Structure formats: structure tokens, C-alpha cells
Amino acid sequence: MCGIIGYIGKSKAAPILIEGLKRLEYRGYDSAGISTINENNILVEKDIGKIEEIQKKRKKEEKINFEKIEGNVGLSHCRWATHGSVTKENAHPHTDCKNNISIVHNGIIENFSEIKEKLIKKGHKFISLTDTEVIAHLIEDNYEGNIEEATRKALKQIEGSYALGVICSKEPDKLIAARNESPLIIGLGKDENFIASDVPAILKYTNKVIYLENNEMAILTKNNVSITDIDGNKIDKKINEIDWDAEQAEKSGYDHFMLKEIHEQPMAITETLNGRIRNGNVNIKEELDLSEEKLKKIDRIIIVACGTSWHAALVGEFMLEELAKIPVEVEYASEFRYRNPIVNENTLVIAISQSGETADTLAAIREAKKRNAKVLSIVNVKGSSISRESDSVLYTF
């Protein structure tokens, strides 16, 4: 789950969208993009890497100045890939076949492959390997001149989590947003309105926000915002005035990051389990990359971690022993790396590290691998050292 900003109003959208992305940078992301409507055409610029790098690259190669991209309505997105690897094609925004509709999405569409199959049979052409792209084509498939209606119809067929922004070149005075399980807010300005996945992205422009709830949609124009449920019934929403400064905003109003992270735990757990539940059970088979036969041979599990991850590991120990009936030990990675642990090919070493760069934990997994143990890491950062050196990785959100 990463970031979304959308703008409709009196100003040029691109600089606001880019600025917003930079404000969400602290969350980490693998690719980014923006899309605006100019003279009834959808423009899309996207690539892998940080928005600043993408801007520089485009300026150098194609002389495109992002700040000068025209259009008073637009969307931007920073992606943390869940479906489809980190490529330009998979970056958001995604468009429909005719390049009339552009969308950004945070979350996971669970039933995307069924929908994709049906749409391909109907002649839709897909460019990316994401779950997200089906939304653009599904809206296109339901479009009969009203983007709000088409989005509503599409959402009724979708299962999963989403924070969604939609624009349509045939209706350039509208921006549609919708939410289920992934956070999305509406920012209210004067002659301009915003959508964002988090407050810091828009705080520079407005402190009046509406929090969208699950299964709610928002229809934004320059001068108006109306909120409805998924069936189109109007909902009266409270307008909240945020009195945080930019620094507090990054901490969602909490005094410090630790408090924020503690309060975000239910959301982090939901996001982490999202996409890993099949028929009511957590399923990590594909990610595990261990054959059934090898799994059965595992007779001991050692969890290595430091600090807060070590505390999380203690909870994991109880749960794993209870469920798997395999002896589990939790070790400080810093101790493990300097002793002579009894580890062999039938040991599963689980490494927990938020950043994926914790030096002691990295050294501990190298030690474990030397002794032929299988290493599974639980980390938050794609491409991090620990994720690269482990046999399997489970990413948290």
C-alpha cells in the first residue's frame, strides 16, 4: 500500500501532484507516476524509482518538464508493487484501451484474474501485470457516458481492498474517488479539491478533510464534493479541521512515530494479510518457495531479530509452536552471529527486520546459510539486503 494524490481545481495539477508525492516519500515506494487531462487527452508519465529521479531522467532524455505538464485535473501515485514486478508498465496510473480513463489504486484486487480473463475475451488489451489495470478496463467496459456510474458498476464487481482515484478525458471536470480497506481522504479547498491517501500530501493546500469510510465514493469537481455509498445514495460527512503542522502530519498527529506505529498496527496487520487469505486461511505457499517435502523435514525453527522485531518474534514463537508443533527459539541476532549455533539443513531460520538492513540480523542469516539452514525473512523493504539474501521473503506493509 503506498500513496495517492488527486487534484481538481483552478491551478495546474502537476506541480501539486508532484509536491504531494514528495510529502509521502517517507513511506517508501518503488515507482511513481502522474496523469493529467489536457485538452480532453489523458497524459501519463510514470517510471520506476523515486519521483525526483523520474523527473530528472525525463528531462534529460525527452526534455519533458514535469512541472510544466498541462491540465487542471490529475492523479499521482507512488507504488509498492504487490502484483507484477517493479517495471514502468506496472507503475500507476493505468489507463483503459482507448486512453480515455486513467486510474490510480492502492490495495489489492483479489478477483482480478477472473475479471481480466473475461475482459480479454471481450477484446480488452492489457499492458501491465498488475491487479490494478483490470479496474481501468472494467470501468471502460461499463462506461456509457457517465464516469461516476461506470466506476460504481465496476466497483460492484471487484473484491479486495482499494483506495482509488479515477479521471476521464470525456468528463474532465470530474474526479472520482472510492475506498474499501485502504485509507483515502478528501481535501476541501477554495475552487479546488483534493484526494490523498494521507494528510501530509495535501496539508500545504488545505486543512479541511473528509475521511472516506469503506464502500464510500466521492465525486469531486472544482467547486463541489459529494459523497455517496456504493449504490449512489448521498451521505452527509463530517468535515474535520486538521490543526497539525507539517511535522505532526507525518506522524498523523501523534506525538512521536512510535505512538503512530502502535496505533497503525490494526491497519498494518490488515494490509499484510490482504491478498494472503485464500478460502478463509492465510496462505503463503507461493511466497515460501519451499517444497512440501522440505517443509515437512523442518524440525526446528529459530527466529533471529533485534529490538522491537525481537519482541514480535516472542509472540511468533508462541503462535508457531501452537500451530506447527515444532520447537521454536527466539535469539538476538547479535548473539546468534557470534556463537556456534546448532543449525542444519532441517532448521528454518526466520529473520525479522523492518528495514531489511539490520546489520546483526543480516550477519545472523549469513551464519545460518553457511550451515545450510533455510532462511525466511519478514521485512518491510523490497530489495533490502536481508530480502535479497534470504531463500524466501514475506513482506509486511
Ligand code: GLU
Ligand atoms: N496492487 C497494486 C499493484 O501492485 C497496488 C500497489 C500499491 O498499493 O502501491 O500495482
